[in-house]
Amino acid sequence: MKILVTVKRVADYNxxxxxxxxxxxxxxxxxKMSMNPFDEIAVEEAVRLKESGKAxxxxxxxxxxxxxxxxxxxxxxxxxxxAILVETGAAPEPLMVxxxxxxxxxxxxxxxxxxxxxxxxxxxxQTGQMLAALLGWGQGAFASKLTxxxxxxxxxxxxxxxxxxxxMLKLPAVxxxxxxxxxxxxxxxxxxIKAKKKLLTTLSPGDxxxxxxxxxxxxxxTEPPKREAGIKVADAAELVAKLRNxxxxx
Amino acid sequence: MKNILVxxxxxxxxxxxxxxxxxxxxxxxxxxxxxxxxGNHCAGAAAASAKIPGIAKVxxxxxxxxxxxxxxxxxxxxxxxxxxxxxxxxxxxxFGKNLMPRVAALLDVTQLSDIVGVxxxxxxxxxxxxxxxxxxxQCSAPVKVITVRSTAFAAAASEGGTALIExxxxxxxxxxxxxxxxxxxxxxxxxxxxARIVISGxxxxxxxxxxxxxxxxxxxxxxAVGASRAAVDAGFAPNDYQIGQTGKIxxxxxxxxxxxxxxxxxLAGMKDSKIIVAINKDxxxxxxxxxxxxxxxxxxxVLPELFAELDKLPPA
Ligand SMILES: Cc1cc2nc3c(=O)[nH]c(=O)nc-3n(C[C@H](O)[C@H](O)[C@H](O)COP(=O)(O)OP(=O)(O)OC[C@H]3O[C@@H](n4cnc5c(N)ncnc54)[C@H](O)[C@@H]3O)c2cc1C
Ligand SMILES: Nc1ncnc2c1ncn2[C@@H]1O[C@H](COP(=O)(O)O)[C@@H](O)[C@H]1O
Numbered sequence: 001m002k003i004l005v006t007v008k009r010v011a012d013y014n015x016x017x018x019x020x021x022x023x024x025x026x027x028x029x030x031x032k033m034s035m036n037p038f039d040e041i042a043v044e045e046a047v048r049l050k051e052s053g054k055a056x057x058x059x060x061x062x063x064x065x066x067x068x069x070x071x072x073x074x075x076x077x078x079x080x081x082x083a084i085l086v087e088t089g090a091a092p093e094p095l096m097v098x099x100x101x102x103x104x105x106x107x108x109x110x111x112x113x114x115x116x117x118x119x120x121x122x123x124x125x126q127t128g129q130m131l132a133a134l135l136g137w138g139q140g141a142f143a144s145k146l147t148x149x150x151x152x153x154x155x156x157x158x159x160x161x162x163x164x165x166x167x168m169l170k171l172p173a174v175x176x177x178x179x180x181x182x183x184x185x186x187x188x189x190x191x192x193i194k195a196k197k198k199l200l201t202t203l204s205p206g207d208x209x210x211x212x213x214x215x216x217x218x219x220x221x222t223e224p225p226k227r228e229a230g231i232k233v234a235d236a237a238e239l240v241a242k243l244r245n246x247x248x249x250x
Numbered sequence: 251m252k253n254i255l256v257x258x259x260x261x262x263x264x265x266x267x268x269x270x271x272x273x274x275x276x277x278x279x280x281x282x283x284x285x286x287x288x289g290n291h292c293a294g295a296a297a298a299s300a301k302i303p304g305i306a307k308v309x310x311x312x313x314x315x316x317x318x319x320x321x322x323x324x325x326x327x328x329x330x331x332x333x334x335x336x337x338x339x340x341x342x343x344x345f346g347k348n349l350m351p352r353v354a355a356l357l358d359v360t361q362l363s364d365i366v367g368v369x370x371x372x373x374x375x376x377x378x379x380x381x382x383x384x385x386x387x388q389c390s391a392p393v394k395v396i397t398v399r400s401t402a403f404a405a406a407a408s409e410g411g412t413a414l415i416e417x418x419x420x421x422x423x424x425x426x427x428x429x430x431x432x433x434x435x436x437x438x439x440x441x442x443x444x445a446r447i448v449i450s451g452x453x454x455x456x457x458x459x460x461x462x463x464x465x466x467x468x469x470x471x472x473x474a475v476g477a478s479r480a481a482v483d484a485g486f487a488p489n490d491y492q493i494g495q496t497g498k499i500x501x502x503x504x505x506x507x508x509x510x511x512x513x514x515x516x517l518a519g520m521k522d523s524k525i526i527v528a529i530n531k532d533x534x535x536x537x538x539x540x541x542x543x544x545x546x547x548x549x550x551x552v553l554p555e556l557f558a559e560l561d562k563l564p565p566a
Contacts (some may be wrong), residue, residue, distance in 0.1 A: 013515070017379050026383060094351065095360045118496060123378055124363050129321065129351035138322055138427035141348045144489065155430065159489045160344040161443075161498070163434040167320075170426045179479060179496060180489060215360040219373065219386045227521060230542035236555035239527065240563060242543055247525045249447070249504040250471060250566070 001055045001151070001171075003046045004110040005080065006101065007039040007062050008091065009071045010121040019221040026121075026221055035071040038116025040078075040184040041177040045146060046114055047079035048182065054148050057081050059108055063100055064091040069200060076195035077187040083200040088212060094122075096212050098130035103208035105135060110172065112154065117142050117176040128176035138169035144180040252336035253282040253306070257328065259345045260287060260295035262317075267444050268341035270408060271400035273302055276339050278368040278403070282306045285413075286331065288324055288420075290317035296415050303411040313420035318429035321349045327421040329356035332393050336371070342397035342499075343443075350397050359391035364499075366402035380495040381518040400443065401501035401522055435488045437475075442491070445474035447504040450493055450520075453480035454509020454530065454549055461486055463553040464508060470560045476500070476520075478510045494519035509549050512537025529553070 011017050011026075012034040020027045035043075049055040060075035060083045062068040072083035086100050105113060115128040132139035140146070140156030144164065147155045151171070158165045159178045169175075205212050233239045243250045254276045259266040269285075276283045283304055287296040288311040296310040309331070315323045328349075332338050338353065340346035342364045354361035366384070367375030373388045374396070442448060449471070451464050461475070468475045477487035479494060493500060495518040505523035510516060512528070512535055520526070521540055528541035531548050538544045545552055 011379070013380075016514075017382060019383060026379070093360050095355060095358075098355060120495070121379060123380065123495070124351075124361075125347050126351035126354070126361050126363060129348060130355035130361075132322075133325060133352040133355035136424070136426070138424075139348075139352070141321070142344060158344075158348075160432075161490055163432065163488060163490050165318075165432045166430040168428045168430045173426070180483065215389060215391045216362075217388045217390070219388055221378075221383050221385050224377075224381065224384050227526075227540045229539045230526075230544065232538070232544045232546060235545065235547075236552055236559045239543055239545060239556065240559040243504065243525070243527070244563065244566065247504070247542065249525050250560075250563070 001049070001112060002057045002059070002108065002110040003049060003055050004059050004061060004105060004108060004113045005042050005046045005075065006113070006115045007043065007060055007071045007075050008036040008116070008119045009033050009062065009064055009068045010036045010119055013037055013120055019223060023220045023222060025218055033067070035074050036116050036119050038118055038120070038177050041179065041181050042114040042116050043075045043078045043080060044182045044184040045177060049148070050079065059084060059110065061086065061101065061104055063097050064088060072200055073195050074187060076198045076200070077191045078185065082198055085200065085202045086208065087202050087204060092212055093214055093216055094124050094126040094130055096210070097127050098134055099210050100205060100208055101127070101131050102134045103210055112172060113174045115174070115176045117178050128174050132174035135174070138167070138173045140167055140169055140173065140175040142178040143175050144178050146175060146181065252334065253284055254279060254337040254339065255331065255335040256283060256285045257338065257340040257346070257349070258285050258287045258295060258299055259341050259343060260289060260292060262289040262292040263294035265295055265298045266341070266343070267405060268343050268400040270302065270405035271403045272339050272341045272398045273304065273406040274403040275365065275368060275398040276337070277304055277406065279337055279371055281336065284309060286311070286328065288316045288327055289319070290314055298408070300413040300415050301409055301411050302413070303407050305411055305413040308413050308415045309418045310415055311418045311420050315423040316420065319345060320427050320429065321352045322424045322427045323421070324349055325352035325356055326424060328353045330421055331418070332357055335393060337394045337396060339396045339398055342399045346397040350395055354395040357393055357395065359393055359395055360389065361395045362387065362389060363397050364399045365396055366399050380514050381521070382514060399499055401499055435490050439468055440472065440474045442474045442476055442498050443500055445502055447471045447473035448476050448500060448502045449473050449506040449508065450476035450478065450510060451481050451486065451508050452478035452510030453484060455481060455486055458486040467553065467557055467560065470557065478516050507537050507541070508553065510537055511535050512540065
């Protein structure tokens with residue numbers, strides 16, 4: 001089984017980001033960038049499937065600016081076999097990403113595509129579902145468990161608002177990784193060195209016959225109103241009195 | 251001008267409340283609103299939809315393959331109907347988030363996730379970067395496919411309307427996905443997203459057994475119980491308790507955070523609560539920066555005291 005796994009380069013989850021001075025967008029120049037945390041989970045899952053003998057090859061793909069090579073190298077160091085960068089300007093909208101991924105799927109013919117559930121910059125939570133729709137495949141979105149009983153189907157447990165749901169999807173299929181699918185490994189130094197020798201191909205949207213377009217224009221980016229810190233109270237008795245008499249919420 | 255289609259989230263018999271918040275977002279866009287109720291034997295949910303004031307028409311679709319709300323099948327149905335509408339809206343719940351991108355892709359349009367504001371029929375506000383920023387975006391797509399954050403829109407009234415219910419034929423099943431089972435968290439307490447009071451525990455709770463301390467207080471207050479990611483990852487609480495960027499987004503009147511440090515990803519899910527209380531032994535914990543009332547102390551001492559104080563409290 002061949003697996004395609006996607007990795008987006010985003011502002012690290014630990015850094016605070018600010019609007020640009022003119023409010024036209026997000027200031028990410030000089031911000032520490034990392035692999036989207038959900039994509040680390042996606043890569044980890046693919047690598048585990050390979051280690052368990054279920055998968056034979058893992059291809060990591062990223063779409064965006066040239067430095068996305070860094071996150072692809074990380075995916076290679078985690079255990080992906082080769083990588084593809086589709087070089088564009090700033091990362092396109094999820095629909096465009098999904099179209100580029102569809103073209104990659106047609107080229108590479110994977111049996112399974114694993115994406116993250118959500119990119120922590122745009123917080124869209126769309127790309128996997130869109131890709132599945134464009135391919136006419138089943139989708140296991142927000143997966144917390146994945147098993148492949150035979151070669152025809154995949155069993156996906158999904159985190160939903162009421163608890164957990166299990167689906168059987170025909171292969172090929174799309175899965176998006178949620179937080180509890182696994183705990184990604186630390187990348188070891190020898191693997192980082194090995195990853196430098198693995199194949200990383202760069203393509204343009206034109207190579208994939210996809211014309212990029214946008215349907216969304218960001219008019220402004222602002223910070224939400226700040227919440228002021230309140231007061232410290234001495235103990236539970238004082239807290240209950242405040243909640244009853246001042247805040248009137250109990 | 252074309253009409254707006256709201257996708258109802260329901261359990262076939264009744265509507266999920268987030269549907270009412272979505273109706274109110276549709277009302278702020280303006281125009282005639284129709285509601286789609288697709289399920290299996292969903293006359294109950296269709297009748298409830300028809301009672302919402304402001305809904306002009308309810309489209310009811312019944313078929314066995316809609317019994318479990320599979321996105322694969324529902325998306326085909328909705329994309330077929332959507333061409334007659336200017337906007338298609340669903341709640342930004344796991345139901346809507348699973349479904350609407352699929353609808354948008356079939357229509358070859360972009361999608362807007364988690365809107366918290368409507369500026370005009372084509373311009374919307376949505377949080378990005380775990381809610382640390384707000385983006386105002388204009389959408390040029392011929393059909394605007396949107397999920398709505400329920401905390402940002404008051405629930406529409408659920409009684410008083412008399413909309414027409416029209417039966418619509420099902421679309422053919424796609425046959426790529428099959429429902430195989432579910433494990434729903436059973437609870438007598440109010441639903442997390444609808445509760446007036448929520449008490450949440452974090453890694454500081456130390457164990458799943460100690461969540462009982464929170465549950466006892468929740469029952470005194472008629473509150474729901476929530477958790478941080480760390481508490482869920484550690485197995486103290488089920489996944490559907492998680493509050494935050496990638497869990498549930500809530501805005502109750504009172505939120506009590508116990509043994510939670512206040513990471514931005516957690517704040518993303520609760521910082522719009524009316525009153526926030528923090529109980530944490532670390533005086534410097536970031537959660538205190540947004541709390542209205544804080545107790546710096548050991549939760550294993552504070553929670554039993556809080557229980558005792560609430561027990562003594564005369565009815566309001
Ligand atoms: C992609 C991504 C998505 C995420 N999504 C979410 C999300 O949706 N929701 C979420 O919550 N997190 C999310 N996180 C995780 C988030 O970054 C934090 O790691 C998490 O919120 C920490 O949980 P916590 O506050 O319970 O644990 P900690 O940060 O470990 O804090 C525990 C707190 O308990 C206090 N404490 C310990 N013992 C006691 C005691 N006896 N009495 C009183 N206080 C005590 C400590 O002082 C400390 O402040 C996400 C992270 C990533 C990378
Ligand atoms: N530019 C990109 N390059 C690679 N993968 C992406 C890109 N954009 C989105 N994805 C994948 O799609 C997932 C969901 O992203 P989003 O729909 O933007 O929240 C991410 O976790 C990635 O796995």
